[in-house]
Amino acid sequence: ENEEYIQDLHVSDWSETQRQKLRGSHDKAGELLVSVEVGTKWNLTEAYDLAKLMRVCGLEMSQRELYKPEDKAQFMDIIGVKKVLQDLKQNRNKTRVVSFTQMIDNSIAKVEKVEEELRRSQLDATQLAQVPSRTLKQIEDIMNVTLIQSALASTDDQIKTQLAQLEKSNEIQNVAMADGEMQVAEEQMYTKVQLQERLIELIQDKYRIISKVEDENAPFKKIYETQKKGNQETSQMKDAKRRLKQRCEEDLKHLHDAIQKADLEDAEAMKRFMAQKDKSEKFIRDNLEKQDDSWRKIQELERTLQKLGTERFEEVKRRIEENDREEKRKVEYQQFLDVVGQHKKLLELTVYNCDLAIRCIGIIEELVAEGCSAIKARYDKTNQELADLRLLVHQEYLGVFRRLYKTLGQLVYKKEKRLEDIDRNIRTTHIQLEFSIETFDPNAKKHSDSKKDLYKLRATIEEELQMLKDKMATALELFRPTEEALRQAGVEFVHPIEEVEDNNLGRRSKMVEY
Secondary structure: OHHHHHHHHHHOOOOHHHHHHHHHHHHHHHHHHHHHHHHOOOOOOOOOOHHHHHHHHOOOOOHHHOOOOOOOOEOHHHHHHHHHHHHHHOOOOHHHHHHHHHHHHHHHHHHHHHHHHHHOOOOEOHHHHHOOHHHHHHHHHHHOOOOHHHHHHHHHHHHHHHHHHHHHHHHHHHHHHHHOOHHHHHHHHHHHHHHHHHHHHHHHHHHHHHHHHHHHHHHHHHHHHHHHHHHHHHHHHHHHHHHHHHHHHHHHHHHHHHHHHHHHHHHHHHHHHHHHHHHHHHHHHHHHHHHHHHHHOHHHHHHHHHHHHHHHHHHHHHHHHHHHHHHHHHHHHHHHHHHHHHHHHHHHHHHHHHHHHHHHHHHHHHHHHHHHHHHHHHHHHHHHHHHHHHHHHHHHHHHHHHHHHHHHHHHHHHHHHHHHHHHHHHHHHHHHHHHHHHHOOOOHHHHHHHHHHHHHHHHHHHHHHHHHHHHHHHHHHHHHHHHHHHHHOOOOOOOHHHHHHHHHHHHHHHHHHO
8 A cells, every 4th residue: 555655656746745745655664664673573383392303403312201390209218218227226126226326327317318319309219219128127137136145144044053053062072071971972973963964954055045046147147149239229220310311411412502503593694684684774775865866856767766666665575574584583593492491401400310319329329338237247246256155155065064074983983993892792792601501500591691682782883883874975975066166166175084084093093002
């Protein structure tokens, strides 16, 4: 419509009024151009979306693989790990808790640090929380292992009681022997044998208790397998997060390159547009100058004026179209920046979460290593205590066995001497009986009854002697494991067999001197 109006002015008769009208029309065209350049907003449909961005920039990570700001961290299982550690600290076995207190406090601090890190992230720590579960279970189990000192306390008290009774029996025997009460002395020796046999049983009970505690402690020998498995799990999680971080960093690099390229293209487009605008401004100024000149020569240049007016109108139209295209390009560029910025934030957030996850995994890995080291130290210490205690029990068993064996040896020696006396009496009685038979001595009956009584007594003494020898053989057989253990440990001692033999030789020498 404006073009037709301008054409009408050009073909109409020339007058000053027409010139003013034409100038007013040009002013309106200038206002329209300024309005278009300042206020045009291009409502372009989205030219960039995530799929196009990934295709153009060669991105690898899709949005479903990335952490998002609205994602919530899952760390309730980590809080559960802290609760387990706090429960361990309140374990009923206070003596065992003391040796693990520092490790548990350190572990709680580490878990709290992991929890603090996770609260600032979008990570799911469910799998991470499973890593220390086996270690914590073994810590609880080793804390519940029977305390060997407590287990042996009752047996040790019984041994002390038996030793006190044995000492009392020794005193009674010594008094009886000094008073010539040999029957009482012999009864006390049998009492001592019973007490010493009970001591052997009690010491064997100590062996069984120690073996039971060793069996309870044995499963923790392979604690480093638990640590190795935990390290494998944390290594796998670390590797997964490192791979995710590497892929995100590569996509960030691609985005950075794409942004730099887009910035360069935008700068070049702006430069071209401004150059074209400057050229257009110059053209319009020249056109106005030419129109002013044409008005002075309008009669001669009417056609020229019409042509110039049309050219100006076409240029304004072209400028409007060019401005429209420029605004469209700006909108496309801004959409590109928006899409890139949004995806870039997701990638950077994912890199942050990967770094945080690696730190948390490392802390849990330290927790597992420290817990396993504490279990191994406790296991080694318990084994050493058990070994030392077993050696002490062997030495204690040696003392009890020495007293028992010497007592039995003394009884055997006395019984053998008694048999020798009975044999001499039998021979004497037999001779007396023969003489009485030869002389019809009325005492023959008395000698015969005496001989029968001596044979009965001899049989009784032989049974007692055999019983004592069986006890000595049994005690010696039970002592063999202790003897081997003491010799392997390098403990030097005089064997009770040698002591019994030396004592018997001493008695015989003493009797020969008498």
